[in-house]
Amino acid sequence: MWYCYGVKIDSHTTQKELEKVVEVGLRRDILRSTPLNLKQFIPFSILFLLFPGMVLGWRWGGIITAVFAAFLTGCLMWNADALALNAVRVWFFWGCATIAIVSFQVLRGALVLAWRRRLPQMPKSGLPKGVVAPSEVLLRWRKEKVAGEECYVSRFVLEAPVAGFYAFLRTVDDYDGVLRYSPNTAFEHMEGKTGLRVNDLVIYRLSPGRHELIWTTAKAVGEPPRATITQLNVLH
Secondary structure: OEEOEEEEEEEOOEEEEEEEHHHHHHHHHHHHHOOHHHHHHHHHHHHHHHHHHHHHHHHHHHHHHHHHHHHHHHHHHHOOHHHHHHHHHHHHHHHHHHHHHHHHHHHHHHHHHHHHHHOEEEOHHHOOOOOOOOEEEEEEEEEEEEEOOOEEEEEEEEOOOOEEEEEEEEEEEOOOOOOOOEEEEEEEEEEEOOEEEEEEEEEEEOOOOEEEEEEEEOOOOOOOEEEEEEEEOOOO
């Protein structure tokens, strides 16, 4: 049993209730990508307003900022105040344009991701026989390269008898490493304390058939996690 956004997720949870959790989560994630997320928006706005070259990366941003500072110093030394003032105006205009472009790109990325998360996941061919409605099944891990980094990867094959939302609780005990969020989920929320216990509520929207549920660590540090997976809801 699990509570999320006022919904109790257990064997009696309806598909409508799970859809509510998914939609609330999607709206939450989209809002995090807008200027309404002041905790994120204000710092990066100040950064790009004062140092717009940072949009090209820290190295080039530092070089561009250093060149601009040297240019302003030269203008002041040669009493070219008007030229320095116009240069500062262009610099701040560039910063404002950078903020607008980056904000648009981040919001667009969030909307595209939300659209993909609303699509049902299709079954994969060639998978071995999977588990129906797993209950505290121990996950197996192996080392794989993920984005160029060696990580522990768990690949769990699930048999989905019908189409719908499937809610799982994955629990990790006594693991000091960092867990990554899973791909192809409709909703995911982690809570707990690293090194003690981490609970990961994850909801998939699946079509009937066999599906591979993937979970990875950030790096292959020490021994692989000891983790179990349990399906919380029941579909008929």
